[in-house]
Amino acid sequence: MSGWLAVAGLGPGDAALVTPEVSAALAEATDAVGYGPYVARVPARDGLARHASDNRVERDRAAHALEMAAAGRRVVVVSSGDPGVFAMAAAVFEVLEDGPAAWRDLDIRVLPGITAMLAAAARVGAPLGHDFCAINLSDNLKPWALIERRLRLAAEADFAMAFYNPRSKARPEGFARALDVLREACGDGRPMIFARAVTTPDEAIRVVPLPEARPEMADMRTVVLLGSSRTRILARPGAPLLYTPRSAPA
Amino acid sequence: MSGWLAVAGLGPGDAALVTPEVSAALAEATDAVGYGPYVARVPARDGLARHASDNRVERDRAAHALEMAAAGRRVVVVSSGDPGVFAMAAAVFEVLEDGPAAWRDLDIRVLPGITAMLAAAARVGAPLGHDFCAINLSDNLKPWALIERRLRLAAEADFAMAFYNPRSKARPEGFARALDVLREACGDGRPMIFARAVTTPDEAIRVVPLPEARPEMADMRTVVLLGSSRTRILARPGAPLLYTPRSAPA
Numbered sequence: 001m002s003g004w005l006a007v008a009g010l011g012p013g014d015a016a017l018v019t020p021e022v023s024a025a026l027a028e029a030t031d032a033v034g035y036g037p038y039v040a041r042v043p044a045r046d047g048l049a050r051h052a053s054d055n056r057v058e059r060d061r062a063a064h065a066l067e068m069a070a071a072g073r074r075v076v077v078v079s080s081g082d083p084g085v086f087a088m089a090a091a092v093f094e095v096l097e098d099g100p101a102a103w104r105d106l107d108i109r110v111l112p113g114i115t116a117m118l119a120a121a122a123r124v125g126a127p128l129g130h131d132f133c134a135i136n137l138s139d140n141l142k143p144w145a146l147i148e149r150r151l152r153l154a155a156e157a158d159f160a161m162a163f164y165n166p167r168s169k170a171r172p173e174g175f176a177r178a179l180d181v182l183r184e185a186c187g188d189g190r191p192m193i194f195a196r197a198v199t200t201p202d203e204a205i206r207v208v209p210l211p212e213a214r215p216e217m218a219d220m221r222t223v224v225l226l227g228s229s230r231t232r233i234l235a236r237p238g239a240p241l242l243y244t245p246r247s248a249p250a
Numbered sequence: 251m252s253g254w255l256a257v258a259g260l261g262p263g264d265a266a267l268v269t270p271e272v273s274a275a276l277a278e279a280t281d282a283v284g285y286g287p288y289v290a291r292v293p294a295r296d297g298l299a300r301h302a303s304d305n306r307v308e309r310d311r312a313a314h315a316l317e318m319a320a321a322g323r324r325v326v327v328v329s330s331g332d333p334g335v336f337a338m339a340a341a342v343f344e345v346l347e348d349g350p351a352a353w354r355d356l357d358i359r360v361l362p363g364i365t366a367m368l369a370a371a372a373r374v375g376a377p378l379g380h381d382f383c384a385i386n387l388s389d390n391l392k393p394w395a396l397i398e399r400r401l402r403l404a405a406e407a408d409f410a411m412a413f414y415n416p417r418s419k420a421r422p423e424g425f426a427r428a429l430d431v432l433r434e435a436c437g438d439g440r441p442m443i444f445a446r447a448v449t450t451p452d453e454a455i456r457v458v459p460l461p462e463a464r465p466e467m468a469d470m471r472t473v474v475l476l477g478s479s480r481t482r483i484l485a486r487p488g489a490p491l492l493y494t495p496r497s498a499p500a
Contacts, residue, residue: 077299082372091375104487112372122332122333131383133384143498146498241457243340250395
C-alpha cells in the first residue's frame with residue numbers, strides 16, 4: 001500500500017477546462033480535500049471520500065492531506081485555477097517543511113490547471129499578451145506597504161497586471177486603496193477588466209477605463225486585470241476585444 | 251455556412267494537459283494552423299487540413315487563418331502553452347485590427363491552455379506561489395533597454411519571475427546580459443530553474459543558485475524561473491522541492 005498526494009488545479013469553473021491529467025488523478029484517488037465549493041466540483045463516486053473545509057484553514061487542510069497520504073491513502077488536494085498561483089500548493093509545502101521528516105519521502109505531485117487570470121484574459125482577447133505580473137491583493141499574509149510598493153513598481157515597469165483576491169467582506173477597504181495607487185501611478189490610459197466567476201453560469205465581465213473603476217465592481221469571485229499603457233481596445237459587434245501587442249517602443 | 255476562429259493553447263507538450271475544450275474545438279475544425287511542431291501535435295484525421303508554417307511568420311499565419319474563417323471555414327490556430335501568453339492570440343488581434351472591417355464580425359474565441367511557466371513551476375513545487383511576473387526576453391519586438399528596466403524593477407519588487415524565450419540561435423547574447431542584470435539586481439540568494447521541454451519525453455530540469463546560472467543552460471525550448479528572495483528549497487530524496495511562501499514580511 002503506497003500513498004500519494006497530488007495538489008491539483010480544477011481550472012476556473014467549466015468542467016471543459018479540467019485537464020485529463022487532473023481527471024485521471026481524481027479517478028484514482030481515495031480522498032479529495034479542499035475548500036467546500038471546490039470539493040463540490042469533484043464528482044462523487046464510491047470509494048472517494050470528499051473532505052470539505054472552510055476557507056482560511058489552508059494549513060489544517062494541508063496537514064490533514066499529508067497525514068492521510070503518509071497513512072497510505074491516495075489524496076488529491078483540489079484548488080480552483082492553478083494550485084501554484086495563490087492557491088494550495090504553497091500551503092502544502094509550508095506545512096511539509098514544518099512537519100515530520102518522514103513526510104519528505106512522500107510521493108507528491110503538483111498538477112497544473114488553468115488559472116483565473118488566463119481564463120479571464122482569454123474571454124476578452126489577449127490583454128496579457130506582453131509582459132505582465134500577478135499580484136495577490138489580500139493583506140492577510142503580507143503588509144499593505146509591500147502591496148503598494150509592488151503596484152507602483154509594476155506601473156513603472158508598464159506591466160499588464162492581474163489581481164487575485166481583490167476584495168472580501170473581511171477587507172472591504174484594501175481594493176479602494178489599490179485603485180487609488182493605480183490611478184496615481186498609471187494615469188488614465190489603461191483599461192481595467194473585472195472578470196467575475198469566469199467560465200461559470202454566473203460569469204460577468206466588465207471593462208472600464210481605470211478612472212471609472214470602483215471598488216464594488218469586484219468581490220471574492222472576481223479576478224481583475226489591468227492593461228499596460230499599450231493595451232488596445234478593438235470595437236466590434238458585441239463586446240470589444242482587448243489585447244496587448246507583442247511589440248513595445250523604447 | 252458559418253465560419254469561426256479559435257486560438258487555442260495545446261499546453262506544454264503532454265497530451266494529458268490539453269483541455270477538453272481545446273480537444274472539442276479541434277474535433278470540429280476544418281483547418282488547424284500554426285508553427286510546424288505545434289501543428290504536428292494535432293492528430294491527423296479526415297476533414298482536417300493541417301497548415302504548418304515556419305517560426306517568425308506569426309502575422310502571415312494569422313492573416314491566413316482569418317481569411318479562411320471569413321470564407322466560412324472552422325479554423326483553430328494552435329499555440330504551445332496558453333495562446334495569450336507570448337503566443338498567437340496577440341498576433342491574431344494585431345492582424346485583425348489592421349485588416350478588413352468585415353473581420354470584426356467573425357466569431358473569434360481564445361481557448362486557454364497550461365502555459366509553460368505554470369507547468370514548470372508545478373514540476374518543482376510552487377516557486378510562483380506568491381506575487382510574480384512573466385517577461386519575454388526576446389528583443390525581436392522590443393528594445394533591450396526596456397527588458398533591462400523591467401528586470402531591475404521586478405527585482406526591486408521582489409517578484410518571482412518567469413522568462414520566456416530566454417535564448418535562441420539568432421540572439422545568443424541577450425540571455426547572458428539578462429543574467430548579468432539579474433545577478434546585480436537580485437544578489438546571490440535566489441534559485442534559478444531551467445525547465446526544458448517540460449512534460450515532454452525530452453524534459454530536463456535543473457535548479458542552480460543564480461550566481462551559478464550560465465547562458466548555455468537555456469535554449470529555445472527552455473522556460474526559466476527565478477525565485478523571489480523568499481523562495482525556499484526543501485531537500486528530500488530525489489529532486490528538491492522549491493516553493494515561495496504565501497506570507498511576506500514588510
